[in-house]
Amino acid sequence: MNDEVLHQLLEDNHQVLLLVIDALPFPIYYKDLNFRYLGCNRAYEEYVGLQREQIIGKDVFELFDKIPASIFHASDQELLANPGTQIYETPVHRAGEETIYVKFHKATFVDEQGNVAGLLGAIIDITEQKILEKKFQRLATYDDLTGIYNRREGRKQLKKLCQEATRRQRPICAILLDLDNFKQINDTFGHDAGDAVLKRTARALDRYSRAHDFVCRYGGEEFMIILPETSKQQAVQIAERYLAQLRQLEIEIMHGEVLQVTASIGVGELDLAFSDREMMLKQADLALYKAKNEGKNRVCC
CATH class of the missing domain: 3.30.450.20 (PAS domain)
Structure with missing residues (x-):
């Protein structure tokens, strides 16, 4: 034709x-x-x-x-x-x-x-x-301020990695890290200083994480790190290393003033017999409060 x-x-x-x-x-x-x-x-x-x-x-x-x-x-x-x-x-x-x-x-x-x-x-x-789709996908996946993964993606990956750990009967732990005295930083130096602290903290956590670990901003000044193939004892050691790295940070804010930050960290381990990731997070959360109550700037589990 x-x-x-x-x-x-x-x-x-x-x-x-x-x-x-x-x-x-x-x-x-x-x-x-x-x-x-x-x-x-x-x-x-x-x-x-x-x-x-x-x-x-x-x-x-x-x-x-x-x-x-x-x-x-x-x-x-x-x-x-x-x-x-x-x-x-x-x-x-x-x-x-x-x-x-x-x-x-x-x-x-x-x-x-x-x-x-x-x-x-x-x-x-x-x-x-x-x-636009890529922008929306990024908004749904990454934290706008720090550039690392957000809470929504963190929860998604936690479910996936815990299911994989249960299927393979391999250890997995979660770290909850909360910056110490963050409200005081905001009140004293302003929110721009607080934002600078969050950005530098996120960058440090992401930089020093292992290749197969997952780091996200879990909310406010709190971060979650998922540690596949990691026992509780190993997770505590890793958390101590994170704490040491954060202590070395010097964050310059207005007028050349430098801030140093510390954090309280709680560690939780998945019980493979029950595979309850919420219980693992609850453990980490309770351990985090313990670290706060015992003077901050420490790791508890």
């Missing part, structure tokens, strides 16, 4: 369809059974950077780089092998240009006898949508 016959077919069935297609702001094209272009709208001309007459009769390998062309061609083959509709998203990389993300909406069309005669496709640029 050539372009002229297709135009006639479309006009016979939908008199205004071609005008509508040409007026739409997103690229639309149609191809024959040999995957060669039969036609397109003005938006597709702009998308490809060629005039319609230069596009008709060519295939994707003559219009696009090899990698995106291979992706486009494979999906076209799949659609003609299974006629109907097809929707998918893919990044598009172009030499010298930023990567964009597009969504393809494609469908097969038939001739007068009802036989599949080709395919019709529309391309929608979803780059801005993807950027």
Whole structure:
């Protein structure tokens, strides 16, 4: 079926369809059974950077780089092998240009006898949508102030890691760390100083954590560290190392004044016989209060 016959077919069935297609702001094209272009709208001309007459009769390998062309061609083959509709998203990389993300909406069309005669496709640029999705995902995963994982992600990972520890019958512990006298820092030096302390603390905890550990801001001035493959005795040693690192921090605030921080730390261990992660956190929380009550700046379990 050539372009002229297709135009006639479309006009016979939908008199205004071609005008509508040409007026739409997103690229639309149609191809024959040999995957060669039969036609397109003005938006597709702009998308490809060629005039319609230069596009008709060519295939994707003559219009696009090899990698995106291979992706486009494979999906076209799949659609003609299974006629109907097809929707998918893919990044598009172009030499010298930023990567964009597009969504393809494609469908097969038939001739007068009802036989599949080709395919019709529309391309929608979803780059801005993807950027927003990533921003929302980051907001849902990371703490906006400190840049480390937030409480929501911490709870999610705690559940996952505890389930894995139970399945494999391997030890796992949790540390709850609370900065000492944080309210006094805020009241005396202001919230900017408090924010600086939280940022530096988060950076130190993240920097000195082991590769398979998980660090998050659990709330306010409290942090949680999940320690897979770690017994209670090992967890206490690790907590003492964190405490030592925090004692060495010197945080410069306004007028060149330097703050030093300490923390109270509680350690809890998962009982593999019951696998109750909430009980492990409760243990860590009680141990944290014990550390506070015994003078702060220490580890308890």
